[in-house]
Amino acid sequence: MAVTMAQAINQALADAMAKDERVLIFGEDVGKLGGVFRVTDGLQATYGEDRVFDTPLAESGIIGTAIGLAMYGYRPVPEMQFDGFTYPAFEQIVSHLAKMPNRSRGTVKLPVTIRIPFGGGIGAVEHHSESPEAYWAHTAGLKVMTPGTPEDGYSMMREAIEMDDPVVFLEPKRRYWMKTDAAMPVTTEPARDAVVRRAGTDVSVFCYGPMVRTALDAAEAAADEGWSIEVVDLRSLSPLDTDAIVASVERTGRAIVVHEAARNLGIGAEVAARIQERAFYHLEAPVLRATGFDTPYPPAKLEEFWLPDVDRILDLVERALAY
Amino acid sequence: MTDAANGQVPASTDASDRPDPLDFLPPDEPVHLLDPDGTYHPDPDHPIDLDDAALRELYRLMMVTRKVDREAINLQRQGQLGVYASCMGQEAAQIGSAYALGPDDWIFPSYRELGAALVRQVDAAGFLHLYRGTWLSDHDPYKHNFGLMSIPIGTQALHATGFAMGARLDGNPIVAMTYYGDGGTSEGDPHEAMTFAGVTKAPVIFFVQNNQYAISVPLAKQTAAPTLAHKAIGYGMPGYRVDGNDVLASYAVTRRAIDRAREGVGPAFIEAMTYRMEAHTTSDDPSRYRTQEELEEAAKTDPIVRMRNFLTKRDLYDSALEDAIEEQTKQVASEVRAGIYDAPHGDPMELFDHVYLDATNHFEDQVAQLRSELSQGGEV
Numbered sequence: 023m024a025v026t027m028a029q030a031i032n033q034a035l036a037d038a039m040a041k042d043e044r045v046l047i048f049g050e051d052v053g054k055l056g057g058v059f060r061v062t063d064g065l066q067a068t069y070g071e072d073r074v075f076d077t078p079l080a081e082s083g084i085i086g087t088a089i090g091l092a093m094y095g096y097r098p099v100p101e102m103q104f105d106g107f108t109y110p111a112f113e114q115i116v117s118h119l120a121k122m123p124n125r126s127r128g129t130v131k132l133p134v135t136i137r138i139p140f141g142g143g144i145g146a147v148e149h150h151s152e153s154p155e156a157y158w159a160h161t162a163g164l165k166v167m168t169p170g171t172p173e174d175g176y177s178m179m180r181e182a183i184e185m186d187d188p189v190v191f192l193e194p195k196r197r198y199w200m201k202t203d204a205a206m207p208v209t210t211e212p213a214r215d216a217v218v219r220r221a222g223t224d225v226s227v228f229c230y231g232p233m234v235r236t237a238l239d240a241a242e243a244a245a246d247e248g249w250s251i252e253v254v255d256l257r258s259l260s261p262l263d264t265d266a267i268v269a270s271v272e273r274t275g276r277a278i279v280v281h282e283a284a285r286n287l288g289i290g291a292e293v294a295a296r297i298q299e300r301a302f303y304h305l306e307a308p309v310l311r312a313t314g315f316d317t318p319y320p321p322a323k324l325e326e327f328w329l330p331d332v333d334r335i336l337d338l339v340e341r342a343l344a345y
Numbered sequence: 346m347t348d349a350a351n352g353q354v355p356a357s358t359d360a361s362d363r364p365d366p367l368d369f370l371p372p373d374e375p376v377h378l379l380d381p382d383g384t385y386h387p388d389p390d391h392p393i394d395l396d397d398a399a400l401r402e403l404y405r406l407m408m409v410t411r412k413v414d415r416e417a418i419n420l421q422r423q424g425q426l427g428v429y430a431s432c433m434g435q436e437a438a439q440i441g442s443a444y445a446l447g448p449d450d451w452i453f454p455s456y457r458e459l460g461a462a463l464v465r466q467v468d469a470a471g472f473l474h475l476y477r478g479t480w481l482s483d484h485d486p487y488k489h490n491f492g493l494m495s496i497p498i499g500t501q502a503l504h505a506t507g508f509a510m511g512a513r514l515d516g517n518p519i520v521a522m523t524y525y526g527d528g529g530t531s532e533g534d535p536h537e538a539m540t541f542a543g544v545t546k547a548p549v550i551f552f553v554q555n556n557q558y559a560i561s562v563p564l565a566k567q568t569a570a571p572t573l574a575h576k577a578i579g580y581g582m583p584g585y586r587v588d589g590n591d592v593l594a595s596y597a598v599t600r601r602a603i604d605r606a607r608e609g610v611g612p613a614f615i616e617a618m619t620y621r622m623e624a625h626t627t628s629d630d631p632s633r634y635r636t637q638e639e640l641e642e643a644a645k646t647d648p649i650v651r652m653r654n655f656l657t658k659r660d661l662y663d664s665a666l667e668d669a670i671e672e673q674t675k676q677v678a679s680e681v682r683a684g685i686y687d688a689p690h691g692d693p694m695e696l697f698d699h700v701y702l703d704a705t706n707h708f709e710d711q712v713a714q715l716r717s718e719l720s721q722g723g724e725v
Binding site for chain 1: 492493497503505510515537541699703707
């Protein structure tokens with residue numbers, strides 16, 4: 023039976039709770055309602071209101087109390103309901119969650135996994151389609167990961183919850199309904215490893231989260247033009263799997279980074295910098311970026327013009343190959 | 346008649362078990378047990394269950410705190426500390442309240458809680474390493490049940506609340522107490538913490554030292570609330586008010602809140618009226634915002650003098666005790682100087698050690714870079 027990414031993550035949460043009674047799930051509407059995307063559906067009924075609970079509507083409070091619960095010995099998995107509502111929790115995440123293990127010389131462990139549905143493409147109202155990953159990746163002390171497939175949705179979530187480091191787990195909301203026939207539970211590659219989703223010889227396309235599907239579609243279309251695209255799913259945005267990135271560029275000599283987030287100082291800038299540091303003599307063309315524009319996220323009727331898509335990627339493929 | 350027929354919208358929760366709001370309002374005057382001359386006014390609602398040794402211990406702790414506090418200011422003047430935030434004048438509020446906790450209870454402090462830290466037997470020199478810049482924190486929180494000093498104002502209130510939620514969930518009858526100041530009550534995190542604590546009945550005490558100033562800004566510019574303690578009712582918890590320069594009252598009021606929280610009744614808020622006798626930090630210049638006359642008035646309420654007067658009236662203070670405490674404070678000050686004076690820098694390579702428990706792939710090249718820079722004769 024086919025499993026969606028939302029169901030795969032739900033199953034991962036359920037299995038993590040069954041395995042370890044220290045795992046707690048909380049946030050806005052995650053209990054009785056099962057989350058606005060139903061990712062926590064049924065968990066409160068199974069594991070009770072002590073372990074799956076609705077909080078007051080206060081994001082800093084959710085993350086700040088998660089820190090206290092983690093100090094006590096729990097493994098909190100708080101949910102931020104939408105990407106655009108993580109900002110009230112910014113101080114707790116950046117000033118405390120990320121730093122406290124370091125400040126305490128390792129005596130305080132904070133095994134917190136923050137779940138954040140992120141990205142656009144669902145016609146949502148303002149503040150519900152943001153891609154804030156660069157903020158978290160820029161913050162020392164956090165691990166940042168995002169699945170591009172339902173299998174990774176399950177496996178990476180299990181891994182995140184078992185990590186003793188704090189994790190920002192970005193769920194590509196437009197891919198919640200993406201299906202797989204794989205049976206759960208499933209174990210995929212370790213989250214810190216980038217994975218080649220499609221091998222190719224002409225251009226490497228680096229992507230993550232919601233753009234993995236888009237990049238694969240672009241690779242398929244490129245094949246019709248006779249271009250061989252290698253699609254690399256980064257999976258972990260902090261740390262980045264630099265070795266895998268470099269290895270791919272050494273094979274193809276050309277690189278394009280794809281993300282929904284705005285271009286300026288996005289993950290693409292860091293990937294491009296690492297490529298030129300480590301694979302300069304392998305490059306046949308400049309590293310290019312297919313991204314959202316450096317504007318606020320647009321209103322829903324305009325998002326198709328803003329979001330990177332197959333055509334934007336193929337234009338860059340053509341440009342890269344022209345060198 | 347249904348709510349709707351009565352013109353009322355249906356309510357999502359049953360209001361019948363709401364407590365009487367009058368129970369949550371603070372008294373007209375702060376609880377006060379000791380006059381400045383040491384006269385004790387017994388109060389049946391706030392009994393003092395302390396024996397003579399404990400009463401002397403409260404005094405000793407205040408004296409040690411003041412001595413270390415003075416020493417820290419001296420060390421900053423000598424360039425040994427980058428900055429220091431004095432708690433002078435607030436010893437009774439901190440020590441009375443912290444002394445009311447049980448050994449398994451927890452404290453989540455701000456950066457001005459030297460007195461509370463010493464009650465928790467945190468090493469005095471270790472406490473000051475944050476200010477020296479040796480490392481960001483020196484003590485093991487789990488050894489002292491004393492969290493890391495939090496510099497972003499009021500943010501630790503949420504950590505205390507989460508910790509208390511965890512204890513309640515675990516069936517562990519401990520209490521968490523968090524300290525912040527009058528300025529902190531304007532921040533969002535204490536508001537969210539009190540909201541969470543009220544809803545979850547978390548055993549957490551919000552102990553606010555109202556020392557009259559947030560750096561330079563006086564209380565009147567911080568809030569229009571009748572008192573800070575009046576805020577508590579909005580979160581469904583009692584707001585207590587206490588004379589924070591009265592160590593016995595600080596102890597008794599906190600003890601009452603702790604007992605209540607430990608029984609599972611819920612959180613409480615305490616406003617301790619006190620006065621910051623020193624500058625905000627050694628970098629501050631209070632002459633720009635308060636007068637010498639005001640300072641002289643405040644000095645008349647000194648909490649240590651008051652407790653000494655009380656002990657004297659009780660025949661618990663004599664020259665032997667005076668000498669012993671004098672000896673001990675000298676000893677602690679000497680240890681602080683020895684621990685701080687010319688303390689070596691930390692090991693630069695430790696910068697990378699605690700950022701991640703699993704640091705794979707994060708910064709191997711940067712570790713190598715720093716190691717190389719150090720090996721090229723870089724003076725550490």
